[in-house]
Amino acid sequence: GAGVSQSPRYKVAKRGQDVALRCDPISGHVSLFWYQQALGQGPEFLTYFQNEAQLDKSGLPSDRFFAERPEGSVSTLKIQRTQQEDSAVYLCASRGGGPYEQYFGPGTRLTVT
Amino acid sequence: AQRVTQPEKLLSVFKGAPVELKCNYSYSGSPELFWYVQYSRQRLQLLLRHISRESIKGFTADLNKGETSFHLKKPFAQEEDSAMYYCALAPRAGTALIFGKGTTLSVSS
Numbered sequence: 218g219a220g221v222s223q224s225p226r227y228k229v230a231k232r233g234q235d236v237a238l239r240c241d242p243i244s245g246h247v248s249l250f251w252y253q254q255a256l257g258q259g260p261e262f263l264t265y266f267q268n269e270a271q272l273d274k275s276g277l278p279s280d281r282f283f284a285e286r287p288e289g290s291v292s293t294l295k296i297q298r299t300q301q302e303d304s305a306v307y308l309c310a311s312r313g314g315g316p317y318e319q320y321f322g323p324g325t326r327l328t329v330t
Numbered sequence: 331a332q333r334v335t336q337p338e339k340l341l342s343v344f345k346g347a348p349v350e351l352k353c354n355y356s357y358s359g360s361p362e363l364f365w366y367v368q369y370s371r372q373r374l375q376l377l378l379r380h381i382s383r384e385s386i387k388g389f390t391a392d393l394n395k396g397e398t399s400f401h402l403k404k405p406f407a408q409e410e411d412s413a414m415y416y417c418a419l420a421p422r423a424g425t426a427l428i429f430g431k432g433t434t435l436s437v438s439s
Contacts, residue, residue, distance in 0.1 A: 220373075250426055259334075259416050259429030260374070273426065308374065312424065318364075319427065321374040 219243070221311050221322035229328045230299045238294045238325045242311030249292050250319060251284055252308040260308050266292060299329045332357045334419050336430035343407050345439045351402040353391075353417030353430060362420040363393055363400040364427065369413045377402075377415070387411070407437045 222241040230236050242249050248267055252260035253276075262276040268289035277284070281300075286292040296303055306326050310319040333356040343349055355363065363380040378386045380393040380400060391402045400417060414434050418427040 248424065252427075252429075257431070259418075259431045260427070262426040262428070265426050276426070318376040318379070323373045 221309055221320050223307075223309050223322040223325050225325060226323060227326050227328075229330060232300060232329055233298050235295065235297045236299055236327060238296075238307050238327070240292045240294070240309030240311075240322060242290065242292070242309070243313070243320055244290075246311035246313050246320075247289075248312040248319075249286060250310045250312070251292070251294050252310065253278075254306040254308055254324070256305070263294070263307075296327075299327075301329050303327060304329045332361075332419065332421060332428050334417050334428055334430035336415075336417055336433050338433045339431070340434045340436065342436045342438070345409055345437055346406050349402075349404045349407045349411070349435065349437075351415050351417075351433050351435065353400045353402065355398050355400065355417075355419050357398075357419060357421060359421065360395075362423060363391070364418045364420070365389070365391055365400075365402050366416045366418055366429075367413050368416070374416070407435075409437050409439060411435060412437045 224239045250265050251263040254260040264284045265273040266286040281297045283295045306324040308324045309322040312319045335354045365377040366374050367377045368374045389404045393400050414432050416432045417430040
């Protein structure tokens with residue numbers, strides 16, 4: 218079956234532009250996570266959804282970051298007024314019910330110039 | 331604070347040599363520990379988790395609560411093991427993962 222997909226795979230934005238990153242989780246997966254991975258670092262947690270409810274957004278670095286999952290499936294991570302420090306790979310992961318493994322997407326590489 | 335430390339950024343070994351990738355964690359509780367692997371041009375994928383107590387691709391990892399370590403070991407490295415390895419912690423089952431910075435394993439012939 219299809220795994221987690223993300224689009225676009227690469228995004229170049231000028232400083233100050235808004236961007237929207239999309240995640241399509243594995244069908245039926247209840248939980249969805251967003252992570253940010255800066256160059257040379259491990260992934261860092263941003264936010265977590267269970268169905269359409271955003272249960273944890275403690276990792277979002279500023280109020281310029283916003284995530285939604287309105288129908289409990291596809292999720293969008295939006296970054297407003299992008300800054301150079303937002304340059305990173307943004308990873309999405311989904312998990313089925315219960316304590317199963319998280320399945321990661323290929324990531325979106327965002328470069329802010 | 332919850333933290334995962336992988337002290338080696340790069341580990342280079344010859345084919346057939348033993349491998350140990352170190353992972354130490356800081357967490358007051360009983361977390362779940364994982365090893366994730368990312369092969370070249372592939373996505374991050376789960377290698378193994380401590381509660382499964384299994385061996386995957388010849389790799390094993392033992393949770394040592396006294397030393398708060400979860401080192402990844404393989405007795406005989408293969409060239410196809412070359413990849414980036416991340417140790418990760420979940421404070422409770424099913425929660426978000428806390429990752430280390432990763433160790434690049436390079437196996438040469």
